[in-house]
Amino acid sequence: MRCSAFLLAVLLPSIATGQQSVAELERAAAARAKGIATGQESVAELERAAAAHAKGGEFDKAEALLARALAADPGNFRVLYNLGVAASFAGHNQRAREVLETALRQQPQNVNVLYSLAYVNSALKQRDAALRLVAQAAKLAPQRADIQKLLAIATGDLGAYADSLAAWDRYLKLDPNDDFARRERAYTAACTGQFEEGIAGLEWFLARHPDDAVGHYELGLAESQRDPVRALAHLDKALALKPDFAEAHTARGSLYYRQGKPEAAVADLESAASLRPGEAFTLDRLGQTYLALDRAADAARVLRRAAELAPEDSTIQLHFGRALADAGQAAESRVVMERFRQLGPRKNRGVPSGLVEYLSLTPGEQRADYRARVEKAVGANPRDADAQLHYLQLLLEDGRPGEATTAARRLAGLKPGPGVLAGAGRALLLSKQFAPARELLEQAAAQGSPSADLHLDLAIATFRAVSAGAGLQQMDLVPESERSGDYYLARAQMLDAAGRSGDAASALSRALGAAPTRPDLYQQAAGLLIRNGQTFEALQMLDRAARVLPRNREILLMKTTTLALARQTGAAENLLKQIQNLWPEWHAGWVAQGIILGTRGRFEEARRALETAVTLGARSPEVYYCLADFTLRSAPKSIGAAEAAAQQALKLAPEDPWIHSLAGRIAFEKGEYATAVERLREAVRLDPRLTQARRNLARAYAALGRKQEAQAELDAVREARRGSLEPVEEPPHASRLFQARPPQDW
Numbered sequence: 093m094r095c096s097a098f099l100l101a102v103l104l105p106s107i108a109t110g111q112q113s114v115a116e117l118e119r120a121a122a123a124r125a126k127g128i129a130t131g132q133e134s135v136a137e138l139e140r141a142a143a144a145h146a147k148g149g150e151f152d153k154a155e156a157l158l159a160r161a162l163a164a165d166p167g168n169f170r171v172l173y174n175l176g177v178a179a180s181f182a183g184h185n186q187r188a189r190e191v192l193e194t195a196l197r198q199q200p201q202n203v204n205v206l207y208s209l210a211y212v213n214s215a216l217k218q219r220d221a222a223l224r225l226v227a228q229a230a231k232l233a234p235q236r237a238d239i240q241k242l243l244a245i246a247t248g249d250l251g252a253y254a255d256s257l258a259a260w261d262r263y264l265k266l267d268p269n270d271d272f273a274r275r276e277r278a279y280t281a282a283c284t285g286q287f288e289e290g291i292a293g294l295e296w297f298l299a300r301h302p303d304d305a306v307g308h309y310e311l312g313l314a315e316s317q318r319d320p321v322r323a324l325a326h327l328d329k330a331l332a333l334k335p336d337f338a339e340a341h342t343a344r345g346s347l348y349y350r351q352g353k354p355e356a357a358v359a360d361l362e363s364a365a366s367l368r369p370g371e372a373f374t375l376d377r378l379g380q381t382y383l384a385l386d387r388a389a390d391a392a393r394v395l396r397r398a399a400e401l402a403p404e405d406s407t408i409q410l411h412f413g414r415a416l417a418d419a420g421q422a423a424e425s426r427v428v429m430e431r432f433r434q435l436g437p438r439k440n441r442g443v444p445s446g447l448v449e450y451l452s453l454t455p456g457e458q459r460a461d462y463r464a465r466v467e468k469a470v471g472a473n474p475r476d477a478d479a480q481l482h483y484l485q486l487l488l489e490d491g492r493p494g495e496a497t498t499a500a501r502r503l504a505g506l507k508p509g510p511g512v513l514a515g516a517g518r519a520l521l522l523s524k525q526f527a528p529a530r531e532l533l534e535q536a537a538a539q540g541s542p543s544a545d546l547h548l549d550l551a552i553a554t555f556r557a558v559s560a561g562a563g564l565q566q567m568d569l570v571p572e573s574e575r576s577g578d579y580y581l582a583r584a585q586m587l588d589a590a591g592r593s594g595d596a597a598s599a600l601s602r603a604l605g606a607a608p609t610r611p612d613l614y615q616q617a618a619g620l621l622i623r624n625g626q627t628f629e630a631l632q633m634l635d636r637a638a639r640v641l642p643r644n645r646e647i648l649l650m651k652t653t654t655l656a657l658a659r660q661t662g663a664a665e666n667l668l669k670q671i672q673n674l675w676p677e678w679h680a681g682w683v684a685q686g687i688i689l690g691t692r693g694r695f696e697e698a699r700r701a702l703e704t705a706v707t708l709g710a711r712s713p714e715v716y717y718c719l720a721d722f723t724l725r726s727a728p729k730s731i732g733a734a735e736a737a738a739q740q741a742l743k744l745a746p747e748d749p750w751i752h753s754l755a756g757r758i759a760f761e762k763g764e765y766a767t768a769v770e771r772l773r774e775a776v777r778l779d780p781r782l783t784q785a786r787r788n789l790a791r792a793y794a795a796l797g798r799k800q801e802a803q804a805e806l807d808a809v810r811e812a813r814r815g816s817l818e819p820v821e822e823p824p825h826a827s828r829l830f831q832a833r834p835p836q837d838w
Contacts, residue, residue, distance in 0.1 A: 135161045135168065142178065151182035163676035167707045169198055172677055173205060180212050188212045194677045197709035203233045210242060214249075222246045227451035230259075237266035241273065247448060248276070253283040255448045271300060275307055282314035290314050305334035309343065316347055323347060338367035342374045349377060354384035365394065372402035379411055388418035399428070406435035430541045434511045462486075477508035481516050488523040496520070500528045510539040514546050521549055526556035544574035552582055560590040577607030581616055588620065596620075597629075604633075611637065611644045618650055627658045645675050646835055649684055656688045664688055679708035680835035683715055690718060695725040705838075712838050714825040716741035717751055721823075724758060734758050749778035750823040753785035760792050768792040776805075783809050 138161035146154040158175040165171060176191035192209040199205060210225035223246040229239045244259035260277035264270065278293025294311040301307060312326035327344040330337055345360030361378040368374060379395035382388070395412040402408050409432040416425035450458065466486055469479035480503045487496040503516055513536035520529035530553040537546055547570045555563025563586045570579060580603035587596035600617045607613055614637035621630040634651040641647050648671055655664035665688065671681045686701035702710070702719040720737035723730055738755045745751055756771030772789035775782055786805045793802035 135165045135171065138164070139171065139174070142174070146178060146181070151178050154178040155182050155184065155187075159674075159676060163673055166676050166682065166704050169195065172198070173202075173208075175677065176205075176212075177208055180208065180215070185212050185215045189216065189218075190675075191677045194679070194708050198707065201228075201232060203229050203236070203239070206232070207236075207239055207242065210246065214242070214246060219246060219249050223250055223252075223447070224451045227448045230448070231452035234262075235266065237263055240266060243448065244273075244276065244280070248280055248283070250447075252447045253280055255446070256280045257284060259448070271297060275301075275304075275310065279310040279314065282310075287314060287317060303333060305330045305337055305340070308333065309337065309340045312340070313343055316343070320347060320351065336367060338364045338371070338374075341367065342371070342377070345381070346377050349381050349384070354381045357381045358385065369397075370401060372398045372405065372408060375401070376405075376408045376411060379415060383411075383415055383418065388415055388420075391415040392419045392421065404435065406432050406437060409435060427541060431543065434509065434514075434540065434543075436509065436511065475506055477503060477506050477512045480506065481508075481512050481519075484516055485519050488519055488525070493523065493525055496523070496525060497528045500525075500532060504532055504535060510536040510542075510546075513539070514549070517553070518549050521553050524556075526553050529553040530557045544570050544576070544579070548579055548582060551586075555582075555586050555589070560586045564590065575606070577603045577610055577613045579603075580606060581613055584617070585620060588624065593624070600633075604636075608640055611641055611647050614641075614647060615650055618654065622654065622657065627654060630654050631658060645671060645678060645681075649680055649835055653684055653687075656684075656691070661688060661692060677708060678835075679705045679710040680838050682708060683710050683835075683838045686722070687718060690722045695722045696727065698722040699726050710838050711744070713741045713745035713748060713751065715838055716744065717748075717754060717823070717825045720754055720758070724754075724761070731758060731762055735762070747778060749775040749782055749785070750825065752778065753782055753788070754823075756785065756792070757788055760788060760795070765792050765795040769796065780808075 138157050142154040142157040142161070145151070145157065155175065155178040158171055158178055161171045162168065162175055172191060173195045176188045176195060179185070179188035179191060189209065189212045192205055192212060195205045196202070196209060206225050206229035210222045210229065213219075213222035213225065223243075226239060226243045226246050229236075230243050233239055240259050240263035244256050244263055247253075247256035247259060257277065257280045260273060260280060264273055264277060267273065274293060275297040278290050278297065280290075281293065282290025291311065291314050294307060294314060298304065298307045298311065308326040308330035312323045312330060314323075315326060316323035324344065324347060327340055327347070330340040331344065334340070341360040341364035345357040345364060348354070348357035348360065358378070358381050361374060361381055364371070364374045365378050375394045375398035379391045379398060382391035382394065392412070392415040395408065395415045398408050399405075399412045409428055413425050413428035413432055416422075416428060450461065453461065463486060466479060466482045469476060470483050473479065480499065484496055484499040484503060487493075487499055500516060500520060504513070513532050517529045517531075517533035517536060520526075520532065530550065533546065533550040533553055536542065537550055542550070547566065551563050551566035551570075554566045564583070567579070567583050567586065580599045584596045584599035584603060587593075587599055600620070603613055603617060614633060618630040618633050618637075621627070621633065631651070631654050634647060634654055637644075637647045638651055648667065652664050652667045652671065655661075655667065668681060668685055668688065671678070672685070675681060682701050682705035686698045686705060689695075689701060690698035699719065699722045702715060702722065705715060706719065716737045720734045720741060723734040723737060735755075735758050738751065738758055741748070741751045742755060752771050752775035756768045756775060759765075759768035759771055769789065769792045772785050772792060775785040776789060786809050790802040790805035790809075793799070793805065
């Protein structure tokens with residue numbers, strides 16, 4: 093359970109609130125009316141109107157106006173940031189997070205953006221992300237009281253009580269008159285084991301605020317370790333003041349349960365579960381209470397839900413397995429108990445001090461610190477399987493597959509439990525090291541009753557390492573009752589590879605039937621159809637997806653790009669306009685616009701769209717390649733800007749032959765023929781089939797007076813035309829964006 097029960101309403105540091113004046117609204121409305129009438133509604137007028145609505149608390153209207161302003165000027169950081177703030181105040185925290193993440197990509201050290209995004213993540217229960225952001229903000233602005241306050245709350249929510257206590261101390265030095273912060277500081281002290289200090293602080297607070305329900309709740313929790321009678325009195329008072337206080341119901345019910353009074357506990361725990369149905373701890377305690385009352389069927393029901401909410405909590409799995417056994421469901425109980433054995437003992441979830449200091453480091457510094465810790469652990473105890481697993485993951489992330497394979501064999505030699513083997517196998521699978529992944533996953537499966545996830549991973553590894561037929565044989569081992577949407581999607585891919593297109597289509601239908609609201613399944617299924625040339629079928633599927641998920645921007649964008657691939661460019665452009673009006677801050681929409689315009693030969697417009705996408709956070713090598721290419725084709729062309737984009741693409745994908753070819757073409761146009769030869773030769777070395785690169789290389793050799801080498805390249809082009817090299821003429825970057833990569837990776 094979280095340390096602090098209260099929610100802090102933190103005022104975001106941008107749009108001011110307060111009573112709007114009639115004059116302000118009238119001036120804003122008049123300016124907008126004039127702009128609309130003349131077709132020249134300016135960004136400044138939209139901003140002023142948004143500010144007027146925000147002052148009156150009409151944040152929905154402010155958000156809509158700022159979205160229009162951003163659509164008109166997508167690179168405007170001020171508008172972008174204020175849109176995120178307005179969306180948060182309007183209660184649209186998912187939208188706020190997306191917008192503020194875009195703002196952070198533009199200004200990574202902007203304290204206001206870091207703070208606001210941390211607040212939004214906290215509201216979305218993304219506590220790890222919130223803490224990382226507010227720790228960075230605190231490092232940049234240590235004297236800002238609001239940041240220290242949010243830092244204290246975020247660390248307390250994660251159980252980092254020592255760091256939380258330190259943050260409360262820093263905050264109270266900046267704002268010593270905040271009684272409610274003193275309450276939280278006292279409770280945090282109790283959470284660290286400083287019970288006397290914590291109880292004294294909470295009693296001081298209640299003497300000043302006797303009707304504060306949270307204070308009584310927190311004092312009740314602190315007293316429960318030493319004086320259950322006093323603890324119950326304070327919990328009773330908290331619930332008298334606030335009858336729907338879910339945390340207090342959980343605390344009182346848990347205290348009754350520990351006292352051996354399940355009859356008294358059950359009413360509180362049922363109330364808490366109805367108020368907070370997504371709280372695994374409460375459901376687990378309610379399930380144990382039902383067991384104590386010999387209500388095994390009820391226990392199995394609520395513990396099933398607890399196990400779904402916390403699948404990695406071995407203690408909940410243990411309680412669930414026992415409840416199933418008591419309810420006479422022996423077969424399922426055995427499966428759950430095997431899951432418990434694979435998970436092992438419950439991990440210590442306490443967070444040591446120093447977490448804030450670590451999170452305030454740059455990503456590079458964090459990576460170096462983590463590496464040093466892992467390497468130290470491996471060196472100190474080479475037989476520590478967990479340390480070896482982390483080391484294997486490091487090697488894979490660093491792109492060192494040979495060393496990773498050696499580490500995988502070393503890990504297997506330690507004969508660890510199935511959980512470690514399955515984790516290592518999955519890491520190898522995700523890194524496309526299929527053969528070693530299969531070996532480890534087979535060992536994990538041999539140690540017990542494998543889960544459906546392990547079966548699926550093993551089947552995919554077998555498919556990639558051996559054959560589609562072998563993968564399908566492994567898929568058949570997954571029980572019918574455990575076949576998920578992911579299962580049927582993987583099966584469709586294997587059936588397609590085996591040439592069984594009809595069966596593959598049936599498996600795709602079952603995948604979507606198993607999980608009809610999962611957008612990623614629609615995207616992957618549509619991608620499979622597009623790669624097989626079934627664009628019409630992909631469009632039908634995406635039409636269905638858009639009806640099921642009408643506000644999902646990834647689905648709408650994939651429908652747009654599929655329309656473009658089907659050469660329905662008018663329909664694609666109309667849908668893209670809708671996307672950009674709804675989400676002007678989303679870089680993927682601008683990427684799609686740039687690619688569609690580029691394929692239609694409108695290179696100057698395409699260049700501007702891709703530049704906007706880069707401003708908003710697009711960072712893939714494909715985007716930079718297309719930007720360089722379209723910039724070179726624009727009129728008037730900007731060779732310097734094209735070269736800069738190509739250099740960015742090369743940094744991100746140094747082994748891409750097409751990028752080297754484009755860089756060589758740019759160098760040739762600049763008259764730098766020696767550099768052109770160097771780039772183009774590298775392109776041909778990486779892929780000898782690139783006939784256009786060979787033609788450009790011949791031109792560069794000729795410009796340098798190296799006629800024999802120029803003729804050799806032209807001869808190679810003629811050979812390719814006769815079929816010996818299967819020439820490749822078109823770069824894959826635009827289609828790769830549209831067909832194979834999720835928009836967030838653009």
